[in-house]
Amino acid sequence: xEHGLESNILDLPGNIKTDLTSTLQDIGSSFLKQGKALERLxxxxxxxxxxEALRICLSTRGHLIVIGMGKSGHVGRKISATLASTGTPxxxxxxxxxxxxxxxxxxxxDTLLIISYSGETQEIVQLLPSLKAFGNRVIAVxxxxxxxxxxxxxxxxxxxVGEEVCPNNLVPTTSILVTVAIGDALAISLMxxxxxxAQDFARNHPGGSLGxxxxxxxxxxxxxxxxxxxxTDMILLELAAEMAGGPAGVAVVVDDKHMPIGIVTKGQLAVxxxxxxxxxxxxxxxxxxxxxxxISKDVIVDIAEKRMRDDEVKFxxxxxxxxxxxxxxxxxxx
Numbered sequence: 001x002e003h004g005l006e007s008n009i010l011d012l013p014g015n016i017k018t019d020l021t022s023t024l025q026d027i028g029s030s031f032l033k034q035g036k037a038l039e040r041l042x043x044x045x046x047x048x049x050x051x052e053a054l055r056i057c058l059s060t061r062g063h064l065i066v067i068g069m070g071k072s073g074h075v076g077r078k079i080s081a082t083l084a085s086t087g088t089p090x091x092x093x094x095x096x097x098x099x100x101x102x103x104x105x106x107x108x109x110d111t112l113l114i115i116s117y118s119g120e121t122q123e124i125v126q127l128l129p130s131l132k133a134f135g136n137r138v139i140a141v142x143x144x145x146x147x148x149x150x151x152x153x154x155x156x157x158x159x160x161v162g163e164e165v166c167p168n169n170l171v172p173t174t175s176i177l178v179t180v181a182i183g184d185a186l187a188i189s190l191m192x193x194x195x196x197x198a199q200d201f202a203r204n205h206p207g208g209s210l211g212x213x214x215x216x217x218x219x220x221x222x223x224x225x226x227x228x229x230x231x232t233d234m235i236l237l238e239l240a241a242e243m244a245g246g247p248a249g250v251a252v253v254v255d256d257k258h259m260p261i262g263i264v265t266k267g268q269l270a271v272x273x274x275x276x277x278x279x280x281x282x283x284x285x286x287x288x289x290x291x292x293x294x295i296s297k298d299v300i301v302d303i304a305e306k307r308m309r310d311d312e313v314k315f316x317x318x319x320x321x322x323x324x325x326x327x328x329x330x331x332x333x334x
Contacts, residue, residue, distance in 0.1 A: 026167075033165045037174045038181055044160050050189075052155045053139050057088060057190055060137075062109030064090045067098070069123050071172040072115040072179065079113070079183030086187050087196035095123040103130060112138045113186075117159055117175045119147020128152045141182055143175060157182055218304050219297035222318045222327035229254055229325060232261070232285035236272055239284050243269055252317060252325055253288045260317045260325040262288030292317050297326050304329055 057064055064083055068076030076092050083090035093102060106112075112131060116124050119142040131138065132152060140153035143161060150156050159182070161175045190196075228242040228251035243251050243266065251269075253262040264287060272287040273279070295304055295316040304316060318327040 030165050034174055034177050037161055037178055040160055041178055041181060046158070049155050049157055050185075053157055053186065054189055054193065056111055056137050056139060056155065057186070058193060060109070060111040062089070062107050062111070064088055064113055065106060065110050066090060066092050066113045066115070067095050067124065067127070068092075068115035069095050069121045071176055072117065072121070075176055075179050075183070076113075076115050078180065079115075079187070082184060082187045083190070086191045087194045088187065088190050095121070095127055098127055099123065103127070106131070106134060106136060108135060110136055112136050113141065114138055114149060114153070115141045115179060116147075116149050117143045117161075117172065117179070119144040119149035121149075124149060141179055157186075216301045217297065218295060218299050218301060218316070218318055218329050219327065221301060222297070222329045224327045227252060227328045230264075230284050231256075232283060234284045235280050236269075236276070236282040236284075236287065237279040239264065239287075240269060240273065240279070250315060250328065251284070252328065253284050254325050258324040260292070260294065260319065261285075262290045263292045263317065264288045294319055295329060296321070 064080075066076040066080040066083070068074075073092075073094060080090045080092040091105075093105060098106075114124060119140070125148050128138075128148065138153045138155075140149045140156045141159065142149050142153075142156060143159040144150055145156045145158050159175055159178050161178050163169055164171060164175060165173045228239075230239060230242060230251050230253055232253055232255065234242070239251060243264070249266045251264045252260050253264065255261050262285065264284060268287060268289060272282065276282050293307060293311045293313045293316050295307055295318055297318050297320055299307075308314070308316060314330065316329040317325065318329050320326045
């Protein structure tokens, strides 16, 4: 195993030196132990409980409100964000703030996903009577199904972790990893059950590159005016002038109906200029390539990117519904 270190001896402040050998072994052991914890979860989860949890989530008319304290709260925020971005309306509610007025954010249509490894977190236990009085359904994610939280819940998704990877068995580590996995499993399952696709995901991420790829159409990002569009009888000398300094690096040859019939790249132009002196006689049609990839202007960018990969090309000639040339799509311009 390579650790990227020239020596296992690490210099620490105060001229203290320590041997990293055992520490590096601890790192590897930590990875293995956490991996085994996830494997145990996959082998031991109770299908009936997850089926009921999914049923409750799908029948929820309001939000799936995630509650957690401390490290569980940090995980809860992540789970809530994942749910909200994948088709399940959700927000995080801090239990301490809930006790001081934020409980008013909870409506009768909401379901509560409450996270507490011990099931006895004070701030959460104090909330339970009010939450149960409201009549909201509760899904508990806990390591103790017989705890106060477990007994109050409508369904329990158990965290099957008997020991943390922390050498003192104190710091929430393995239990946190398993909790994240449970939250992700719920979100992914709900995505599938709701028939939530990539385009739906993109609508919740309009500012990211994924959103642009899945929401924008080719016509929104294609090159137009900067691409030379020439007729078949344009002579080589004029073609060279048209393409000089152009950012696209390609000219599109069209027929009298403005249908694309060929392309001339800068490379093809350079070859033509080298092999002939008849620059006033050779035409665009004689030096163009009739092999090029075409795509409709209404196609989304993600499909255009796939077409470019499949065809192994650097650009696509864009046409309208009647097959007339309308622009050029290049990956670098997205």
